[in-house]
Amino acid sequence: MECDKCGSDAVMHAAYSGLHMCEEHFRRSVDSRVRRRIREDALLPESATPDDPETWLVGLSGGKDSVVLTKLLHDTFDADPRVELVAVTIHEGIDGYRDASLEACLELTDDLDIEHEVVSYADEYDLEMDDVAADDPLDMAPCAYCGVFRRDALSRYAEEYGADKLLTGHNLDDEAQTAMMNLLSGDVRQIAKHFDASLGSFEDREVDDDPFVPRAKPLRDIPEKEVALYAHLAELPTHMAECPHASEAYRGEIQQHLHDLEEDHPGTRHSIMSGYEELARLAAEAYRDDADAPQGRCERCGAPTNNATCRKCELVEELGGELPGDD
Ligand code: SF4
Secondary structure, three states: OEOOOOOOEOOEEEOOOOEEEOHHHHHHHHHHHHHHHHHHOOOOOOOOOOOOOEEEEEEOOOOHHHHHHHHHHHHHHOOOOOEEEEEEEEEOOOOOOHHHHHHHHHHHHHHHOOEEEEEEHHHHHOOOHHHHHHHOOOOOOHHHHHHHHHHHHHHHHHHHHOOOEEEOOOOHHHHHHHHHHHHHHOOHHHHHHHHHHHOOOOOOOOOOOOOOOOEEOOOOOOOHHHHHHHHHHOOOOOOOOOOOOOOOHHHHHHHHHHHHHHHHOOOHHHHHHHHHHHHHHHHHHHHOOOOOOOOEEOOOOOOEEOOOOOHHHHHHHHOOOOOOOOO
16 A cells, blocks of 8 residues: 555555555644644633743543643644643552553653653542442442542642643544433433533633633544554554453443444544534533533532532542541
8 A cells, every 4th residue: 555645655544534644644644633623622822922821731641542642742832832731640549550551651751851740549539449449339330430530630630730721632432432422311411511521612612610620632533543553653652451440331332333333434433523513512502501510619629519519529438538638
């Protein structure tokens, strides 16, 4: 196979576009799609200046997605004094898994000279995911606990750090799966929340009244396989092992369906996301006036919530953990 751009040996074929690309044109294509997404989502406001830069916190797990995101953001903004990048890794307390991926995070941030912080469930909640998964007192899947703790840890750290945005490495496959799960649930409010939480342009999203640091996903146009290929070609340090507690069975089913559809009808993921994003924007506008965004604060930890205590504090109590400041 030859590259359709220059005739060199191709390293990939994108069935959805019909293009064959060599390494150089493939990497350029990923770079330009991510930079276009950053522009179209208006991630960098005109108010950002060298004297008053934006601080972007990047969730860095050591997996291919967050590693590629960190590298691309570094390459794009390293010489731009309007953006300061800080990477943060959440350590869940999973033996033999997170320590290995943490090594990849340390190698990358050292190579790129990016500030890197680690936030652990042990320090934040006096809990480790290995113990939570073994006890499972509420008979939930481990990921159901872990997702609540990770969202809280990232959001609280971003708020404490004074970050302007929290960026995560969700790719096109991740987002198409979430879109399908939300559509199949029939929960239109959840679709509206998805838009305001992390989709669309910052010019269209309702982030001013949001008590959480706004999130963005600059890789959301890039298929998972292309992220993996980029990481491989760029020789980035990544940790590919799967978490031993991975348990999102429903997402796995949706993933398989989408994979089969994409094989038979290339471009399915892109078309799902373009239609879904428009639908989600309309849903967000429709619900904006009676938004059920958190109006209060958790009386225990201060996190945004509509209840007396937030879900994370309920889980910490149920699991026998402690929050910083508890006696
Ligand atoms: Fe946590 Fe589940 Fe991810 Fe493992 S797979 S780190 S338990 S969310």
